Amino acid sequence: MKTTHFAAALAVGMTAAAPALAELHFPSLSYRTGPFAPGGIPFADGYSDYLTLINERDGGIGGVRIRQSECETAYNTERGVECYQGLRGEDPLVLQPLSTGITYQLIPRTMQDQIPMHTMGYGRTSAVNGEVFNWTFNYPANYWDGASVIINYLLEENDGSLDDKKIALLYHNSAFGREPIPTLTRLSEREGFELLTIGVDSPGQQQSSQWLQIRRERPDYVIMWGWGVMNSTAIQEAANIRFPMENFIGVWWSGSEQDVIPVGAGAHGYKALAMHGTGRDYPVYDDLQTYVVDRGLAAGTGGELGTVNYSRGMYAAMLAVEAAKVAQEIHGVGQITPAMMRDGMANLVITEELMESLGLPGFGPAFEVDCTNHGGTGAAMIQQWDANAREWNLITDWILPDRELIMEMVMEDSLAYAAENDITPTCLDRSGG
Amino acid sequence: MIYREAGDYKLTYGADAQTFPIKGDRWAYWLALAFAAAVVPLFLTDYLAFALLVPFLIYVIAALGLNLLLGYCGQLSLGTGGFMAVGAYAAFKLMTAFPGLNIVFVIILAGLVTAAVGVLFGLPSLRIKGFYLAVATLAAQFFLVWLFTRAPWFFNYSPTGMITAPTRTLFGVPITGPSASGVSVYLFCLGFVVVLAWLARNLTRGSLGRSWMAIRDMDIAAEIIGVNPLRAKLSAFAISSFYVGIAGALLFTVALGAAEASEAFGIDKSFLVLFMVIIGGLGSILGAFIGAAFLIIGPVLLKLLLVNNLGWPTDLAAHVEVMIIGTLILVFLIAEPHGLTALWRTLKEKLRLWPFPY
Numbered sequence: 067m068k069t070t071h072f073a074a075a076l077a078v079g080m081t082a083a084a085p086a087l088a089e090l091h092f093p094s095l096s097y098r099t100g101p102f103a104p105g106g107i108p109f110a111d112g113y114s115d116y117l118t119l120i121n122e123r124d125g126g127i128g129g130v131r132i133r134q135s136e137c138e139t140a141y142n143t144e145r146g147v148e149c150y151q152g153l154r155g156e157d158p159l160v161l162q163p164l165s166t167g168i169t170y171q172l173i174p175r176t177m178q179d180q181i182p183m184h185t186m187g188y189g190r191t192s193a194v195n196g197e198v199f200n201w202t203f204n205y206p207a208n209y210w211d212g213a214s215v216i217i218n219y220l221l222e223e224n225d226g227s228l229d230d231k232k233i234a235l236l237y238h239n240s241a242f243g244r245e246p247i248p249t250l251t252r253l254s255e256r257e258g259f260e261l262l263t264i265g266v267d268s269p270g271q272q273q274s275s276q277w278l279q280i281r282r283e284r285p286d287y288v289i290m291w292g293w294g295v296m297n298s299t300a301i302q303e304a305a306n307i308r309f310p311m312e313n314f315i316g317v318w319w320s321g322s323e324q325d326v327i328p329v330g331a332g333a334h335g336y337k338a339l340a341m342h343g344t345g346r347d348y349p350v351y352d353d354l355q356t357y358v359v360d361r362g363l364a365a366g367t368g369g370e371l372g373t374v375n376y377s378r379g380m381y382a383a384m385l386a387v388e389a390a391k392v393a394q395e396i397h398g399v400g401q402i403t404p405a406m407m408r409d410g411m412a413n414l415v416i417t418e419e420l421m422e423s424l425g426l427p428g429f430g431p432a433f434e435v436d437c438t439n440h441g442g443t444g445a446a447m448i449q450q451w452d453a454n455a456r457e458w459n460l461i462t463d464w465i466l467p468d469r470e471l472i473m474e475m476v477m478e479d480s481l482a483y484a485a486e487n488d489i490t491p492t493c494l495d496r497s498g499g
Numbered sequence: 500m501i502y503r504e505a506g507d508y509k510l511t512y513g514a515d516a517q518t519f520p521i522k523g524d525r526w527a528y529w530l531a532l533a534f535a536a537a538v539v540p541l542f543l544t545d546y547l548a549f550a551l552l553v554p555f556l557i558y559v560i561a562a563l564g565l566n567l568l569l570g571y572c573g574q575l576s577l578g579t580g581g582f583m584a585v586g587a588y589a590a591f592k593l594m595t596a597f598p599g600l601n602i603v604f605v606i607i608l609a610g611l612v613t614a615a616v617g618v619l620f621g622l623p624s625l626r627i628k629g630f631y632l633a634v635a636t637l638a639a640q641f642f643l644v645w646l647f648t649r650a651p652w653f654f655n656y657s658p659t660g661m662i663t664a665p666t667r668t669l670f671g672v673p674i675t676g677p678s679a680s681g682v683s684v685y686l687f688c689l690g691f692v693v694v695l696a697w698l699a700r701n702l703t704r705g706s707l708g709r710s711w712m713a714i715r716d717m718d719i720a721a722e723i724i725g726v727n728p729l730r731a732k733l734s735a736f737a738i739s740s741f742y743v744g745i746a747g748a749l750l751f752t753v754a755l756g757a758a759e760a761s762e763a764f765g766i767d768k769s770f771l772v773l774f775m776v777i778i779g780g781l782g783s784i785l786g787a788f789i790g791a792a793f794l795i796i797g798p799v800l801l802k803l804l805l806v807n808n809l810g811w812p813t814d815l816a817a818h819v820e821v822m823i824i825g826t827l828i829l830v831f832l833i834a835e836p837h838g839l840t841a842l843w844r845t846l847k848e849k850l851r852l853w854p855f856p857y
Contacts, residue, residue, distance in 0.1 A: 098814030107814075138802075138813035143755055143763060148550040148799060155546070170661045171757040178677035190659075239648055241659040241759055248658045265648075268761055479658070486665065 088401055089133040090126070090390060092117055092383075093153050095163045100140035101269035102294035104324045105375050109164055110136070111366035112379025115358050118365070119350075120387055122357040127390045130400040141294075143167050150175060159407040160184050160386050166242035169202075174487070176201045182408040184389075186382050187212070187318055187341050191245060192479035194441035194472075196412065197491035199480065203411050203440045205385070206433050207341045207467075209291075210475065211444030212317050213246035214467035215339060216289055217253050219315075219448055222465075228259040234285035236276060236292065236300060239265035243291045246317075250289075252471060270296025277303040290316040297325035305332030312337065318446065321458070322374035326451045334453035337461075339446045342381045343429045344458050346372035350380075350425030374458065381430060388424075389414045396496065409496045412437060431464055437493035441476075444469060502850040518700055535689055540682045548681025549754065555795045556688040557749045562775040562787035563699050564742025569773075570782035571703055572735035573715030574624050578636035580768030581643030582740050583747025584760045585613045588653050590748035591662040594675075595655055602667040602674050602752070606691070609748035610741040616643075617740020624732045628718070640769055647760035663757045675752045684753045691749065695742060700784050702738065711735050712782075743772075778828060780838025789839045798824060 096110035097103055117132050126132055135156070137149035146168035153161070154175075161176065161183045163169055169189035176183045177200065184203045185193065191210045193202040207215075221228060235250055237243030247263055254261040262285055264276050270292060277300075280288060288309065290300055297320045304314050312335045316325070321338020351371055359368035370376045393402045393410025402410070414435040421429055433442035445464040452459055484491050502523045509515040519525040543552070561579060568574050589609035593600060600608075620639040624632050647653050654662050666676025673679040674687050702708050710731040713721035722728055751758045758764070771794060779790025798820055805816035835842045849856070 096813065098812075099817040103814075136813045138806075138817045140817065143758065144554065147755060151546040151549045166659070167661070167757075167759055167762055170659070170663065171755060174663070174677040174756065240762060241661045244659050267648075268765075 089131050090402065091133045091135065091156055091158050092386060093156075093158045093161065094134065094136045095139050095146065095149050095153075095161065095165075095168065096136055097139050097141045097164070099138060100142070102141040105294055105319070105322065106141065106164065107366065108322075108370045108373055108375035109379035109382075111364070111370060112376035112381075113162070113383045114365035114379075115354055115363075115371075115376075116380045116383035117387070118358050118363050119354055122361065122363065123353055127387055128394040128400045139163065139165065139168060141165050141167075143171055146171060154179050154181060157404055159390060159402065159404055160411070162186070162382055162386070164188070166190075166245065167240060170241055173199065173202055180408075181404045182411055184382065184386065184411065186378070186385065188242065191441075191472075192476045192483065194439060194476045195480035195491070196435075196437045196440040197480075197493055198484045198489055199440065200494045201408060203435065205414070205435050205440060205442030206416075206431055207318075207444045207446055208441055209245040209317070210249040210472045211441070211467040211469075212339050212341075212446060213249040213289075214253065214469075214472060215444070215446045215465045216315050216317075217250070217257065218465050218467065219462065220287060221257065228257045231259040231287070232262060232283065232285040233259050233287045233289060234262040234264055234280055234283065236264050236266060236273075236280075236288055236290045238270060238292050238296055239267045242293060242319075246289075246291055248475060249472065252475065253468075256471075266292070266296055266300070268296075269294055271299055273299050273303050277307055280309065281307050287313045287315065290314070290320045292316065292320045296320075297322075298328045301326060301329045301333050301336055304336075305329055311335035312450070315339070315448070318378075321449060321451075323456075323458075324375075326453070327456065331453045333451055336451045337448055338451075338458075340374075340449040340458070340460060341430070341446050342377060343426075343447075343460065344372060344374045344377050344449070348426050348429055353425060354380075377429075381426075384424060384426070385414070385416070388416065388420070408494070411435065412440070412494075444472065502847070502853075504851065516704075518704070532693065536686070540686060543682050543685055545681035548685045551796050551799055552685050553681070553688050553754050554750075555791055556685070556692045557746050557754055558772065558775060558791040558795050559692050559787050560695055560749065561743050561746035561772045562779065562791050563695060563784065564739045564746065565772050566776045566779075566781065566783070566787050567699060567703070567711070567742065568735050568739035569776055570780075570786070571708060571715060572711035572732065572739075573628075574621070574732060574735060575629065575633045576636040576736075576739070577633050577766070577769045577773065578620060578639035578643070579743055579772040580764045580766055581640035582613050582617055582743040583750060583768060584643050584647050584764035585616045585740075586610060586744030586747030587751035587758055587764065588647050588662065588760070589613065589744065590752050591655075591664065592653065594665055594667065594752070598665070602669055602687075605667070606745055606748045606752070610745040613744020613747070614737040614741040617736045617743070618733050621733055621736025621740075624736065625729060637766075637769075640766055644760045644764060647764075659759075661757055661759050662751065664752045664755075667752075675756070677756065679753065687753060688749060691745060695745065696784055696787075699742070703784070707731075707734060715782075774828070778831060778838055780840030783838070783840040785843065786838050786840040789843075793827075793839070794824070797827075 094110055094113055097106035114134055117134055121132050139145045139149055158181055166188050169185050172183055182201050187207055189204055191208045193199040193204050250261050262283055266273055266276055292300055314336055316338040318339040318341045326333040326336055358364050389410040392413055393406045394400055396409050397406045416433050418432050421427055431443055431445045444467040447460050447464055448462045449458040450461045504521050507522045519528055565579055568576055586609045589612040590605050593605045593608055623635040648660055654660050664675045666673050672683045710726045713726045714731045775790030775794050778793055780786030801820045805811045806813055
């Protein structure tokens with residue numbers, strides 16, 4: 067760490083402050099600029115605000131204060147590398163890049179440097195197999211879970227059969243958007259629906275040809291894997307061609323307020339996956355208001371509390387803090403290292419009682435992490451947009467994915483990765499100390 | 500006084516035609532080379548290497564390549580990002596198809612593949628020029644990126660379309676993959692830069708470079724005095740693409756480790772390299788270095804200054820950074836429309852006469 071700062075100081079010709087020792091470093095690889103900033107800003111604010119809350123209300127985790135740092139990636143992989151190289155020497159407890167592209171880049175590097183990475187609801191799905199991806203976690207749900215949950219929901223809606231149905235997948239043409247294609251292809255073979263994959267090039271303001279194709283092909287359902295400006299454009303286009311909104315379902319990254327509000331009344335009835343609850347009806351928000359916003363410590367304006375992406379950032383921070391607590395308990399020390407943090411994440415148990423005690427009853431699913439399953443249960447809910455009340459309503463309970471099929475695919479993909487990279491699948495022992 | 504040519508006698512034709520006719524320049528060149536190869540690795544951290552120097556060296560190669568085409572042969576190309584993608588994907592296919600192949604040959608072969616593709620897309624240059632050629636090469640950019648995101652053979656049918664560089668070693672030292680150290684990667688890239696810059700410099704001083712410059716200055720006159728435009732233009736496209744392909748291959752294998760065509764090699768890459776060439780100076784080898792330093796090292800240094808030292812919020816710093824770089828580009832181009840090398844050239848003229856200017 068010292069050398070990095072020395073280098074930075076050398077390069078700029080100024081001195082950098084050396085951090086104090088007893089603190090837990092939670093970095094945030096955020097993007098507050100660029101085409102994906104509308105989603106990146108509330109996530110980063112939620113992440114930061116929850117950590118501030120822990121410092122202000124509880125005096126840190128187990129008495130050790132949290133140090134936050136932020137690095138701007140602009141959703142760009144080259145900047146992601148720069149951020150990672152700057153961070154890796156500073157004992158970051160967990161990395162959350164919020165970008166599937168950066169995740170793919172960091173998986174081998176974090177394995178080498180022994181820094182845990184948590185990709186909540188994004189990233190490489192086959193990281194579920196913790197025997198191959200020792201340092202990568204993607205609980206509580208991943209893309210393949212999401213695809214399967216949507217199909218299970220549609221199966222339920224159609225009395226258990228999707229025969230002769232036509233489902234279109236409108237995806238962001240990147241690693242992120244292509245991730246669900248294998249699952250949906252497998253499911254289409256099994257359930258007998260016809261799958262149509264339509265890519266949208268990043269960032270996605272141009273979708274007229276794609277929606278022309280949808281109008282021509284007349285699919286029964288459209289599933290969207292979009293992020294950033296692509297979402298609202300797609301919902302606008304769907305409204306323009308009068309596509310029935312209740313048959314248009316987005317992934318959890320395509321279901322936030324800023325995706326639907328620009329479309330106005332046309333977005334009424336649009337559905338999206340929800341990997342957690344939203345809205346301000348959770349007791350934790352009172353604490354956030356008291357300890358963070360009212361004290362002027364909020365990362366953002368404080369007005370976005372309870373929005374979808376803010377809630378997700380807060381949820382990610384909450385899971386990180388809980389994992390740190392588990393790690394402290396396992397090792398009996400307050401000042402944990404990244405390797406100890408990994409142990410905490412690998413033994414994380416989230417129960418409904420725990421969620422309730424944290425002021426988030428029913429916010430997220432109960433799940434357990436272990437070495438062979440870094441992915442939780444994969445359950446998600448469906449939410450629907452009410453354009454008149456301007457709010458998301460949860461219309462289902464937790465829907466479980468077809469984990470049998472997903473695990474089968476996870477094993478194929480992760481073992482292929484292990485073979486390519488000479489990894490012997492094994493559970494890591496707990497680190498010493 | 501200090502920097503002058505008086506007393507620097509040339510006794511042979513070879514000495515008279517050398518790259519650096521002034522003794523001070525020769526010394527500076529060898530000192531810089533020795534510093535880069537022997538001193539820098541001593542204090543090089545992984546952060547300095549991966550965040551600053553390795554990207555800088557790689558973009559120097561790309562800027563050299565585009566400079567050969569645009570600065571020396573006068574053919575405007577906006578396909579640089581696409582050609583870098585060709586280099587990257589060629590390197591990926593070669594690395595996975597022939598795991599035993601030495602990484603140096605992988606990079607060179609990737610450059611050759613790109614050269615072939617470059618010739619193909621350079622064919623329109625025989626009929627069109629200027630802005631029309633820019634549009635034709637723009638088509639190459641979009642076509643190539645489209646190809647690499649839609650044709651699964653190029654990314655070995657991976658479900659996400661990401662390509663990942665496996666670990667390869669040189670003399671037992673890992674060069675690609677997560678275990679490669681900053682020093683080894685830096686020296687690897689430095690080797691390519693030195694050889695390629697030397698090659699570029701000497702190409703432009705030879706008959707091929709002179710035929711390019713003849714085409715650039717007036718193609719009809721060049722044809723009348725016996726320069727074959729087909730040969731000159733296509734060789735410029737081939738050699739330029741070779742450089743750009745090597746840059747793309749290096750960017751993917753040693754700097755990024757994993758890449759995706761639309762994100763890593765989009766149109767913004769083409770513009771970035773073009774700006775480097777314009778800011779550095781068209782038709783100058785040194786310009787490629789200055790331009791790349793300005794646009795690659797500059798933003799990172801600004802970020803370090805604003806965020807790490809002054810403690811600004813990251814988003815504000817990112818916005819201010821864009822504004823500062825933009826303003827600097829304007830200021831430099833107003834002060835010196837021919838790029839930063841022209842400033843250096845003027846300075847050199849002044850230094851030669853100092854302290855007795857006439």
